[in-house]
Amino acid sequence: MRAYVVEDNATIRENLAGTLEELTCVRVAGGSAGEDEAGRWLADPDHAWDIVIVDLFLKNGSGIGLLQRIHRRVPQQRVVVFSNYVNASVRKRCAQLGVDAVFDKSTEIDALVDYCARLCALVAAAQPTQA
Template sequence: MPNTLRTYIVEDNATIRENLIGTLEELTRVNAIGHAEGEAVARDWLSANGPEWDLAIVDLFLKQGSGLGVLQGCAQRRSGQKVIVLTNYATPDIRKRCAQLGADAVFDKSNEIDALVEFCAQLSDASDAGSGPH
């Protein structure tokens, strides 16, 4: 049986979050295992549940704190765990800052959803081949 990507979503807009989860679960083998709307909750959950997640999808602007803080909190994650940023502000400077903080990829919400879906599909395929999270 193919592996699913146990995915934690950090997004404060409920509509965007639910649409994202629906899209990814329909088109890829993403399994949303939880979500947070703020930095502190996300950092605490990701840290406390280290072995339980494969992928975190993080927005930069949150109800409390910042997605950059979430990225910093994931600095000590396992090598197979991926953290990606999904934002409306994917400027060159933001992409560079996210990469410096350890983001595996940055996607623009307005025009890179297809690329995000492809990234998740490739990640789950790599997992099946034994080089991914499981």
């Protein structure tokens, strides 16, 4: 599974990428710190992605702005929010924007890893077996 990580803190972005690559089948294809760069990368037809992980507070723009930009995507692509700013209102807004899952950075990193691992299992199960 190819991921794109949108996180303004480079250390968090790199650590998250390393964790996901070590513990799941996720391979991070790219990442950025801001809405505009992420929007351009995700819209480029030469860049294939299966999951995008978005923080809400970015260097430029916002995660909500990016979510609005990538609202239309193929059904197999997943969009996940991973932020320190998660409450009932944020979860509701994310659901309205078609976000597949929302995780709080401070308490739900394991849940994010588990979510990605489950997606990996689903992808593996959908692959045809070779005789």
